[in-house]
Amino acid sequence: MGQPTTRSDTRRTRIRRGQLLDAALQTFIENGYSAVGVAEIVARIGCSHGTFYNYFDNKRDALDAVLERELAELTAIAELHHPRPRDATEFTGAMESLVRRLVDYVNERPDVLTFVVMEAPGVDDASLELLTDAFVRFGQLCGQYFRQGIADGYLREDLDIEFAGEAMVSCLLGAVLPRMLDNTAELDVEATVETVAGFLCYGTPTV
Numbered sequence: 001m002g003q004p005t006t007r008s009d010t011r012r013t014r015i016r017r018g019q020l021l022d023a024a025l026q027t028f029i030e031n032g033y034s035a036v037g038v039a040e041i042v043a044r045i046g047c048s049h050g051t052f053y054n055y056f057d058n059k060r061d062a063l064d065a066v067l068e069r070e071l072a073e074l075t076a077i078a079e080l081h082h083p084r085p086r087d088a089t090e091f092t093g094a095m096e097s098l099v100r101r102l103v104d105y106v107n108e109r110p111d112v113l114t115f116v117v118m119e120a121p122g123v124d125d126a127s128l129e130l131l132t133d134a135f136v137r138f139g140q141l142c143g144q145y146f147r148q149g150i151a152d153g154y155l156r157e158d159l160d161i162e163f164a165g166e167a168m169v170s171c172l173l174g175a176v177l178p179r180m181l182d183n184t185a186e187l188d189v190e191a192t193v194e195t196v197a198g199f200l201c202y203g204t205p206t207v
Contacts, residue, residue: 017055019045021069024062029115033063033123063120067127070116071134077101078141084148091154095145096197099172103189106176110183117173118180139165142172171196 023044027036038059042052056062078098085091106113121128143165149155175196179187 016047016051017065020047020052020055020062021066024059025066025070025112025115028063028066028120029111033119060123063123063127064130067116067120067130070112071130074105074113074116075134075138075141077105078138080141080144080148085152085154088154091149091152092197092201095200096193098142098145099175099193099196099200100189102172103176103187103192106179107187107189110179113176114180114183135169139169141165142168168200171199 020041024036024041027040027044031040036059038049038052041059041062042049052062056065081094081097085094117131121131139162143161145168146155146159146161146164150157150159150161175192176187178185
């Protein structure tokens, strides 16, 4: 009968899996997915092939795990933050906060976003579908801001929330595209926030 799994064992497992995901991601970014094998991934952190296969079936399985982790973090940026805006000024501030979170993420990890958004979808149809689903989810979360704005009287009642959410995703991606295309190009956070949030909030009583 085997020894029961302890909390420390679970923590070590989580840490090692995270290290392998970090190694896979950075190796994919630096060399391109197709040029990377398991050997390059494990060499990055000095572990064995056996350790890698304890967590993933193959390189493609590791890519799925990388994308799921990064897309979940990216999608979380659009989660509604409380407390609920009490007036139009606070509603505009909530939109500015959303834009700022995305710009900060891109400024900190441009190479990651470039790989996830521009390179990984070309691996196969499954990767493209994973990204598409994440963008749909991101748009739905963005749509919650507009839904809240309509409910509180800051936006027109006839606003198409689904379209607005999709447009918001496009607007946000367009704003950070220069950083994705050139990872050395620093985004001006405040100027980007002011421009994008101003566009998204056009029509609120304070704008």
